[in-house]
Amino acid sequence: MAHVELTVNGRAHRLACEDRTLLVTLLRDALGLTGTHIGCDTSQCGACVVHVDGRAVKSCTMLAAQASGSAVTTIEGLADGERLHPLQAAFREHHGLQCGYCTPGMIMSGVDIIRRHEGVLDEHIVREELEGNICRCTGYYNIVKAILAAAEDYPESAAPLKAEPARV
């Protein structure tokens, strides 16, 4: 059994899980944070993207034990209460989602893209950067639009609205 201590969306957790437990499984099953989705079993689709210590990670490629000591942000931790994160708002404004299944991963990746490029993006960069996120509904057109629009709100759009908590 692995003992995992981590903060998720600002709350500290101490958990025991099987060694082989993936971070995505821990988030979904142990913590009930079902906004992080699983869309494939080969780490291609990006539906499970979360932030670990401020960087986008496919939570299906990481063991829960590897996240021990880290601060994790999931889609549920991006807004500040009822105040939406600028990228969340942009996805709604630009119709960047249809079925909504890839959306949490898209948004978490999008925030990371904005952060890494310091808000300086163009369509080509966004399309290339989204290589690791698959959407089947939208053809990506409006997802790209939403990310470009939210990049205008840099730096607010480059991180969760609530500051990352200190490491445990």
Add this chain to the structure above:
Amino acid sequence: MKFGVGQPVRRVEDKRFITGRGRYVADHAVPGQAHAAIVSSPHAHARILGLDVSAAAAAPGVLAVLTGADVLADGLGGIPPLFMPQNAQGPFGYRTLRPILIPDIVRAVGERVAMVIAETPAQARDAADLIEVDYEPLDAVVTLEAAVAEGAPAVWPDCPGNVSFSLTHGDPAATDAAFAKAAVTVALRLENNRIIANAMEPRAALGLYDAADETYTLYATSQNPHGFKEMIARDVLGIPATRLRVIAPDVGGGFGAKADCYPEDALVLWAARRVGRPVKWVGTRSEGLMGDNHGRDQLVHAELAADAEGRVLAVRARALHAIGAYHFSAGVAPLLYSLRYIPGVYAIDTVDLETRAVFTHTSPLGVYRGAGRPEAIYVIERLMDELATRLGISPVDVRRRNFVPPARMPYKTQTGAVYDTGEFEALFDKALALADWDGFDARRSESEARGRLRGRSVAYYIEHAGIYNDRMEIRFDPTGSATILAGTHSHGQGHATAFAQLVSEQLGIPFEAIGYIQGDTDKVMIGRGTYAARSSLIGGSALKLAGDKIIEKGRRIAAWKLGVEPDEITFDAGMFVARSTNRSMHMTEVAIASFQARGVPEEFALGLSAAATYSGDVPNYPNGCHVCEVEIDPETGAVELAAYAVVDDVGVVINPMIVEGQVHGGLAQGIGQALLEHIVYDPDSGQLVTGTFNDYCMPRADNLGPLAMAHHNVPCLTNPIGVKGCGESGAIGAPPAIMNAILDALRPLGVAHLDMPATPSRVWAAIAAARRAAA
């Protein structure tokens, strides 16, 4: 009107999805739930000689192991196809019944052989891997030509030759005569590649059984929960449908593949009864690629005869369509539509069309976005370009000479479709202008200067939107707000928004207060779900008729309250006005009055609600034009979409933002089919080669390029709200547009033909072969 029809109203359903609060089946956890894992067949065709489950049954956490023998012992039924041609006066086909666990012979890789139920998902998977199945491998056939070859292994012993049925349209003798007198004929052998929906949410099922009152509840990844309920209750479990409730909560895309139930949907219910615990199964992507219904997989020999000016005299086609190991879901529908829409938007007086339904040792054919229309339009649009090439005229001119003109509407095709409206040439001209068709030469020179080949195309699609009747209900509550109860099912299409726009405008009630319920067989009386671009037509029209009934009853209530005769009441923009007086009541006030605890005349009945049904018997015909320019790197074979323009006629638009999104999504799937996607089975072993997203190439953001969109909307005349469907159009128009553009770029090198998907390796190989031939 801010929230009225035609406005790009932002979706009311979005908030939960962008904040991670969507509730998909896999997100549901019920107390005491156990977890299921499936053992799948690794063989395309094999006899099960024995099955040793002892190690699995003894493994940690295992509650039960269920096999095909248990299914038989418990007297469960199999899953029949949704319909066969013989159910609609068609030819008699070889009907199959698919067991929910296979007891004897597996007929495809991925067939379900056993199910393990355990305390955790990991324990169930571990134990499943301990089950030893003794298989005797048998000869398998996975490709169409092999399946109909002399001496091919039979998928079903009493269906030798593997052909379940043939469908035909047209007049063979007249077609022969037309070909005999034609100035020019062209012929193509076209493969329409096997692909798969791959909704981002893998299928999942959660089954509950209440032993006290012997009732079942299923949470299903379903486009059509009432359809699941009917089939599982009647055909599999053999219980009164009153004992089964099916809930399709948030569903992460469907595209046809979730239209009908699968073995797992019934298995979790049966397992829940057997183990006395709720049972949850969440499929993996690999299981989906193996075991979900597939789409397309058609091989066509198509010929076209024309006069010297390029006017089409006749079309002949002989097709094979792979239905997989079973007739399943609505898998017959693609065959039907793949013939019916071959004439497309052209006035073609003579056809001779045939398709054969062919069993193969593969996952079954289902309906996938477009279901047969993409196959049909691919045939005619490839033929039109072939004809233009043969005659040395432009693809624009050859189409212009053959369009059905507006003056001939309503136009009945030789295959029995009746187009009510369509301004094909006007829309075509708009698309050519949008794409700057005439400026192509400069762009080609620019591409060539960079060592790239550039090609272009123009393709025109038409499709059949809407099928089956459906029922919609509007129900007010005592506070005066209204809820829509939908028989259709939105799984990304934004119905909660679009339907509320319709009701808000018709009844003049606040958009924000309209409630929306769908996807629960205990809440919605009957429904047929969403597929076949049916919901705007049938759901929207039924809502309009329900709204008419609400207004009619509201008029009587207002008359009662205002003390006048009902025929003195007029209704406009939410207000009931007594003409002879200056008194009026708002719809909301009328609704509240209808719920008064005292004094409501008995003949009104308590409350204000209405349900209405709209028949889907008359479909509508969305149509449009795709203009595509590709740039090809001759050294690598990579194809880039350099420019793309789409003009659609989708009739009256309820929400342009949602319509545009639907076109985007269809387009991406059509682009995927043309350039990237292919379900491949190894022809020798029958193994699935494309079993993960590593091997099955889904379109990524960087596979799509610039897009210009416009509309040329002609309201539909055959439904009360003038709508035409929009969900499938992109997937129909894109494949021929892209393939024709690629061929336009490559013909100067001597490449005459390519099949989908036009992957870099295929394009490179075609260029290399042409160069060798020219050398």
